[in-house]
Amino acid sequence: MKKRYIFISLIVICIVMFIITSFCSFFKVEGDSMNPTLVNNDVVYVRKTKSFKQGDLIAFNYNNKLLVRRVIALEGDKVNIDQNGYIFVNDKKLEENYIQSRKDNPLRDEIFPYTVSQGHIFVLGDHRTHAIDSRMRDLGAIDQNQIVGKVVLRVYPVIRFSVL
Template sequence: MAKELVELAKSILLAIIAAFLIITFVFETVSVDGLSMYPTLNNKDRLIVEKVTYYFRKPKPGDIVVIKYPANPKEKFIKRVVAVGGDKIKILDNKVYVNDKELKEDYINEETMQDFYEVTIPENTIFVMGDNRNNSLDSRSQRVGFVKYNMVVGKAALRLYPFNKFGTLKQQMD
């Protein structure tokens, strides 16, 4: 009986360690809180965030990422990468420009209504925005700003819920 309890305890401990390693290094689930990524994502959507991709490459424009909110790293935001280190970004007359090229964004809710003066994205950071541009706390705000790579949790890869929208997420940009 004691031998069986020791084996059970070992199995439980091994399962806990495996779960911790998977959640820390491979993937986790997150729930969308709010409408900043509407229409791509809705409030209460459940997503799988995979963390492996960014061990091998840096985030790129179009990726939907989960980041730690710089003002409170316990909070997580879901945003789209719009520009990366070295890029110049500006918003002028309701259009987003990266390196003087207008982005074609068929996934946004509405045109960006407020101009944003041109800035150069620092190396090893990304510039993120929500798809619901006029209702998103993102890199345009000093509260978020340029997001350092170590604040990127992972790439939103799959919508689990609602079940009728189950599937991969559109990641690319033109």
């Protein structure tokens, strides 16, 4: 009888692990590009999806690394950044209460206004001074094929657990 419970428990664990790895992933955040929303060594839960909206946090592959950035604009949107660091999408100013400073990254080399290409998403880091994001031509707007999914939870450290 005990062997049967162990066998059933192992089957249930395997099924749960299959479901978790098929539809979501856990990743460790490296760096401070998303500070203060996410900080170095936070662990996040990423739901695999291809449906995003402005303000979502997404995880995507870039140069053999997984990066997390915030969706600012979708395909066809026009993005502009003024001298004070305010972001405008389709001529509407974004309310960005998640950033601490609007100071620009000195490596920015993209020309604005910028229209997001078909099949791409324009992303920015929350720590604008240090984030490598769509303001840099090397990264640019993210091809939707590079996107792993939407960051939905911070699971570690446990005291900072939150829905994102």
